Amino acid sequence: MLEVKNIKKEYPKFSLDCSLKVKEGQVTGLIGQNGSGKSTTFKAILGLIKIDSGSISLFDKPISQVSVADKEDIGVVLADSGFSGYLTLKDIMPVLSNLYKKFDRDFFIKQVDDFGLPWNKKIKELSTGMKVKIKILVAMSHKAKLLILDEPTAGLDVVARDELLDILRMFLENDENNSILISSHISSDLESLCDDLYMIDQGKIILHEDTDVLLSDYGMLKVNEEQFVELDKNYLLKVKKENFGYSCLTNQKQFYLENFPSLIVENGSIDEVITMMSRGEK
Numbered sequence: 001m002l003e004v005k006n007i008k009k010e011y012p013k014f015s016l017d018c019s020l021k022v023k024e025g026q027v028t029g030l031i032g033q034n035g036s037g038k039s040t041t042f043k044a045i046l047g048l049i050k051i052d053s054g055s056i057s058l059f060d061k062p063i064s065q066v067s068v069a070d071k072e073d074i075g076v077v078l079a080d081s082g083f084s085g086y087l088t089l090k091d092i093m094p095v096l097s098n099l100y101k102k103f104d105r106d107f108f109i110k111q112v113d114d115f116g117l118p119w120n121k122k123i124k125e126l127s128t129g130m131k132v133k134i135k136i137l138v139a140m141s142h143k144a145k146l147l148i149l150d151e152p153t154a155g156l157d158v159v160a161r162d163e164l165l166d167i168l169r170m171f172l173e174n175d176e177n178n179s180i181l182i183s184s185h186i187s188s189d190l191e192s193l194c195d196d197l198y199m200i201d202q203g204k205i206i207l208h209e210d211t212d213v214l215l216s217d218y219g220m221l222k223v224n225e226e227q228f229v230e231l232d233k234n235y236l237l238k239v240k241k242e243n244f245g246y247s248c249l250t251n252q253k254q255f256y257l258e259n260f261p262s263l264i265v266e267n268g269s270i271d272e273v274i275t276m277m278s279r280g281e282k
């Protein structure tokens with residue numbers, strides 16, 4: 001559905017070098033800290049910045065050959081996008097109807113009512129959670145097949161985040177071929193939603209893995225100096241020196257559970273995996 005191959009972008013103090021794929025019917029997450037390159041990647045995909053090299057294909061065509069009509073199949077939410085805060089939902093609906101050939105008026109009306117969004121209040125007077133819901137609703141309102149969402153959960157409390165994830169699940173249930181590319185620096189948001197995750201650090205993809213595999217096969221070994229010497233290191237991805245000895249990241253947790261039963265093997269959280277991948281050594 002979307003393939004990004006070795007795109008490069010040089011800024012004075014930052015280099016992006018990124019490849020990723022979003023498959024049909026799947027949710028792909030891009031996780032990284034502030035400044036790691038998530039927005040730059042999204043802007044490159046959307047043609048908002050010019051890349052230095054690499055290629056992007058969308059709906060199996062090079063991006064340059066994707067027609068305006070095809071582009072209606074993408075729904076986009078960017079951090080700094082949105083309608084003027086002086087408009088109301090009532091004002092926005094005719095604009096969307098003119099903007100998008102496939103604008104689904106009935107769907108839009110139903111969702112605004114279901115989400116309890118006010119038709120006549122200016123957007124700038126609404127809560128952050130409501131504003132994000134509107135952005136997602138607009139992105140979905142023209143029968144998009146692919147949603148590209150840059151940090152949609154930023155600034156939301158736990159309840160609003162949960163509601164947002166429910167809306168995205170609804171989008172996926174509407175059509176089994178619908179897909180999402182979503183970024184966040186909060187891994188727990190993506191863990192429950194995404195089929196696969198890319199981790200980006202300083203402009204580079206440092207890990208790509210199925211979420212299930214990440215949660216089932218990855219683990220953290222906490223070992224002292226003596227245990228570290230004895231340890232089979234063939235299945236360690238990264239090692240980090242700690243006060244107690246070493247933290248070791250493996251993607252073969254079962255191997256260590258079976259062969260080194262005396263060791264502490266923890267289920268590494270996605271945050272720990274990211275930290276180890278970016279700061280650990282090997």
Ligand SMILES: Nc1ncnc2c1ncn2[C@@H]1O[C@H](COP(=O)(O)OP(=O)(O)OP(=O)(O)O)[C@@H](O)[C@H]1O
Nearest residue numbers: 011012014032033034035036037038039040041185
């Ligand atoms: N137009 C630009 N000129 C120079 N540097 C830029 C430009 N745009 C982005 N950068 C730099 O590129 C790096 C990556 O920024 P980017 O916005 O992609 O990160 P991000 O992962 O989306 O972070 P955040 O979560 O804070 O939005 C940052 O160091 C930023 O300062």
